[in-house]
Amino acid sequence: MSLLAVRGLRVSFAGGRVPALLGVDLTVRHGQTVAVVGESGSGKTTLARTVLGLLPSSARVLGGSVEFGGRNLLALGERGMRAVRGRSISLVPQDPTAALNPVVPVGAQVAEVLRVHGLASRRDARRRAVELLEVAGFPDAGVRARQYPHELSGGMRQRVLIAAALAGRPDLIVADEPTSALDPTVQRQVLDHLTELTRSSGTALVLITHDLGIAAERAEHVVVMADGEVVEEGPPARVLDAPDHPRTRRLVADAPSLNSTRLNSTLLGPSSAIGETLLDVQGLTKVFTSSRFGAARKRITAVADVAFTVARGETLALVGESGAGKSTVARLLVRLEDATAGRILFDGADLAALRGEELRRFRRRVQLVFQDPFTCLDPRYTAFDLIAEPLRAFGLDASPARVHELAEQVALPVGLLSRRPGELSGGQCQRVAIARAVAPGPDLLVCDEPASSLDISVQAQVLRLLVDLQASLGLSLVFISHDLAVVRQVADRVAVLQAGRIVETGPADQVLTAPDHPHTRALLSAVPHLPRREPA
Amino acid sequence: MKRPGVVLSLLVLAFVVACVAVPGLLAPTPPDRIDPLVMLEPPSFAHPFGTDQLGRDLFSRVVHGARMSVLVALAAASASLVVGALVGLVAGMLGGWLDALLMRAVDVLLAFPALLLSLAVIGILGSSVVNVAVAVAVAGVAPYCRVVRAQVLHVRTRPFVAAATVSGVRPSAVLVRHIIPNAAGPVLTLALMSLGVALLASSSLSFLGFGPRPPDADWGTLASSGRDYVGTAWWLTAFPGLMVVCTTLAVTALHRAVARR
Numbered sequence: 090m091s092l093l094a095v096r097g098l099r100v101s102f103a104g105g106r107v108p109a110l111l112g113v114d115l116t117v118r119h120g121q122t123v124a125v126v127g128e129s130g131s132g133k134t135t136l137a138r139t140v141l142g143l144l145p146s147s148a149r150v151l152g153g154s155v156e157f158g159g160r161n162l163l164a165l166g167e168r169g170m171r172a173v174r175g176r177s178i179s180l181v182p183q184d185p186t187a188a189l190n191p192v193v194p195v196g197a198q199v200a201e202v203l204r205v206h207g208l209a210s211r212r213d214a215r216r217r218a219v220e221l222l223e224v225a226g227f228p229d230a231g232v233r234a235r236q237y238p239h240e241l242s243g244g245m246r247q248r249v250l251i252a253a254a255l256a257g258r259p260d261l262i263v264a265d266e267p268t269s270a271l272d273p274t275v276q277r278q279v280l281d282h283l284t285e286l287t288r289s290s291g292t293a294l295v296l297i298t299h300d301l302g303i304a305a306e307r308a309e310h311v312v313v314m315a316d317g318e319v320v321e322e323g324p325p326a327r328v329l330d331a332p333d334h335p336r337t338r339r340l341v342a343d344a345p346s347l348n349s350t351r352l353n354s355t356l357l358g359p360s361s362a363i364g365e366t367l368l369d370v371q372g373l374t375k376v377f378t379s380s381r382f383g384a385a386r387k388r389i390t391a392v393a394d395v396a397f398t399v400a401r402g403e404t405l406a407l408v409g410e411s412g413a414g415k416s417t418v419a420r421l422l423v424r425l426e427d428a429t430a431g432r433i434l435f436d437g438a439d440l441a442a443l444r445g446e447e448l449r450r451f452r453r454r455v456q457l458v459f460q461d462p463f464t465c466l467d468p469r470y471t472a473f474d475l476i477a478e479p480l481r482a483f484g485l486d487a488s489p490a491r492v493h494e495l496a497e498q499v500a501l502p503v504g505l506l507s508r509r510p511g512e513l514s515g516g517q518c519q520r521v522a523i524a525r526a527v528a529p530g531p532d533l534l535v536c537d538e539p540a541s542s543l544d545i546s547v548q549a550q551v552l553r554l555l556v557d558l559q560a561s562l563g564l565s566l567v568f569i570s571h572d573l574a575v576v577r578q579v580a581d582r583v584a585v586l587q588a589g590r591i592v593e594t595g596p597a598d599q600v601l602t603a604p605d606h607p608h609t610r611a612l613l614s615a616v617p618h619l620p621r622r623e624p625a
Numbered sequence: 626m627k628r629p630g631v632v633l634s635l636l637v638l639a640f641v642v643a644c645v646a647v648p649g650l651l652a653p654t655p656p657d658r659i660d661p662l663v664m665l666e667p668p669s670f671a672h673p674f675g676t677d678q679l680g681r682d683l684f685s686r687v688v689h690g691a692r693m694s695v696l697v698a699l700a701a702a703s704a705s706l707v708v709g710a711l712v713g714l715v716a717g718m719l720g721g722w723l724d725a726l727l728m729r730a731v732d733v734l735l736a737f738p739a740l741l742l743s744l745a746v747i748g749i750l751g752s753s754v755v756n757v758a759v760a761v762a763v764a765g766v767a768p769y770c771r772v773v774r775a776q777v778l779h780v781r782t783r784p785f786v787a788a789a790t791v792s793g794v795r796p797s798a799v800l801v802r803h804i805i806p807n808a809a810g811p812v813l814t815l816a817l818m819s820l821g822v823a824l825l826a827s828s829s830l831s832f833l834g835f836g837p838r839p840p841d842a843d844w845g846t847l848a849s850s851g852r853d854y855v856g857t858a859w860w861l862t863a864f865p866g867l868m869v870v871c872t873t874l875a876v877t878a879l880h881r882a883v884a885r886r
Contacts, residue, residue, distance in 0.1 A: 420787075423791050425787050425790065425791065449793050449795065450793075452790075452791055452792070452793045453793060456791060456792075457788070457791045459784050459787075459788060461784065464783060464784040464785065465784040465785050465787075465788040466785055466788070467785040467789070467802075467803050467807065468785075468807075469806050469807065478789065478792055478794060479792035479793055479794075482792055482793035482794045482795070482798070483793045522788070525788070525792055528792075529792070529793065
């Protein structure tokens with residue numbers, strides 16, 4: 090018998106004007122792990138929220154039913170749902186930082202679940218919380234339980250939430266992108282814990298994810314959603330290996346994987362010749378000093394003795410976990426930060442020597458593509474103004490014709506140029522940001538995780554765009570990413586950063602297939618694996 | 626009519642603006658015409674707010690007094706805004722010892738109750754309408770310094786500011802094009818609220834006798850001169866006071882509506 094049966098569920102936002110779910114069916118059996126995959130906007134999160142009775146007030150359920158253990162959850166109302174949530178169905182949310190109360194120790198937050206459902210007395214709950222944290226992978230659970238969320242890492246926080254989700258011994262856990270905010274190695278640990286615990290306790294798991302690799306590795310059943318509908322479902326081996334529906338096929342094709350090869354420009358064929366050295370970084374070191382009154386000065390070494398070179402037309406990928414110093418290197422390369430020690434030679438000239446107007450003119454040659462396309466664009470200006478800004482700043486041709494040309498270069502429809510960033514999608518914003526970066530005609534483009542905040546299919550488009558631009562403009566790229574599967578698609582050479590130091594560097598083929606350093610191996614083994622047939 | 630409070634506030638403010646712009650149209654009786662036949666008359670159809678001890682029409686005096694009250698409050702609030710924004714901008718952009726110095730000075734200003742500070746300024750400068758505006762402006766400058774500085778510090782770290790720098794935009798242009806427009810929102814909201822506060826403060830100073838000299842009168846002096854008759858002619862203090870309260874409330878309600886948006 091099925092545990093959860095969603096039938097013909099229709100939900101819409103804004104008083105019925107924005108449909109979100111158009112008749113969705115979903116069945117979950119006791120103890121089963123079901124992955125719901127799809128792009129953002131496909132309705133996966135709306136589905137999860139409907140099941141939990143956590144829809145925002147602007148949403149309306151227009152039809153269908155959600156049967157859980159024989160009861161229709163839609164008929165329960167808020168009071169009834171409160172007894173269900175945490176007790177019978179619980180949630181592991183996406184962002185562990187936002188989901189924990191910052192002023193309450195984590196042990197108390199786990200104990201709260203037991204207390205509100207009357208499963209334990211105050212003292213009992215505290216003891217049980219420690220046990221639950223122990224099971225969730227904290228060897229020193231007694232100490233951790235008294236700590237506050239800010240004293241734990243992102244992975245630990247997510248494990249706390251998993252402990253809280255399991256506290257009421259629910260029959261079903263809904264995990265909404267539980268690891269998309271985490272590093273790949275941490276992601277693996279957290280998913281291991283989650284799947285192991287649900288399996289051993291016989292809890293069913295609905296795993297919502299945009300990462301097909303995770304779905305393939307962890308689920309017994311995969312449901313693919315697109316535009317508010319289920320377009321395909323079945324066992325992962327069947328759905329992801331031999332997809333029927335065109336949307337599934339596109340998802341699978343766009344998912345980066347370690348098995349893929351470097352993208353080549355669609356315009357010019359295999360990558361153009363790599364020239365002489367453009368960028369030469371020697372002994373680069375950055376030490377941040379916290380300067381607070383009264384407190385002893387704390388020195389944090391973000392980047393230590395980093396050295397690499399980039400040739401004209403070449404792509405060097407800097408990979409590492411968050412906190413490895415990747416973004417600091419990016420900011421040093423474009424002189425948003427000054428190096429503590431070491432030299433950055435660009436085309437033979439030392440960057441540290443540049444001041445004022447000289448520095449400003451240098452910026453024409455080295456441009457940065459930021460991680461988050463929404464925050465790197467001033468929300469008050471239109472796409473047209475944003476693309477024209479660097480042209481005007483460097484005294485270049487900023488005519489509408491030139492701006493339109495740039496928009497076409499990044500495949501941004503000219504009709505969107507009158508819109509502001511808030512009215513554009515993430516992918517469109519990133520195209521505007523890339524157009525800004527290539528506008529002054531740089532030699533080197535530093536890309537700091539340019540696609541990591543985007544959907545898989547949009548990510549694939551942005552990566553292809555970067556590769557095409559590189560070929561047509563003869564750009565050198567420094568490509569920063571934590572995602573080795575993405576790096577596989579764009580990099581000629583790879584440098585692996587760990588705690589501010591480069592631990593391994595070499596040609597992409599070599600580093601990503603036969604790594605020397607244990608850290609590189611750990612990063613590689615953490616990449617979720619998507620079974621894939623050889624491209625026909 | 627989803628928000629009756631906002632509509633009511635706008636109506637009150639429209640009346641006040643009309644008083645400031647065309648007082649003669651609203652109250653055709655000259656405010657200083659003395660009529661011994663109707664001394665200390667209670668509100669009636671001919672004299673909606675009653676008359677004072679010299680038989681002057683109080684409604685006309687209140688309508689004509691609006692200009693002085695509102696202009697002093699506007700001048701004070703604008704001066705606070707300009708000076709406070711400049712100080713906040715300098716502190717936020719330059720940082721370091723200058724920031725520390727300016728912010729400690731602001732702390733000192735905040736340490737005194739606003740009215741006490743205004744009285745001290747008047748004590749130094751002497752009493753006149755202009756000095757009332759200056760005194761109110763000095764007392765109101767500190768919140769602007771704080772808010773503008775906090776906004777600048779916040780906006781400065783937003784990625785689009787770094788992006789503009791990388792795009793070769795000159796530092797002065799980054800300030801004008803990106804930092805100031807994005808920092809302005811909460812500051813303008815604060816300006817609306819401080820307009821109400823300035824009206825209350827300048828009326829208080831006038832009430833204490835530092836405002837315009839007779840026969841000119843703003844709402845504060847009107848309420849003050851009615852004090853001697855408070856037992857027999859309540860309308861002399863009630864109506865000017867009511868105007869101050871209603872205008873301040875209307876501005877504050879509007880501030881809340883804007884701030885919530």
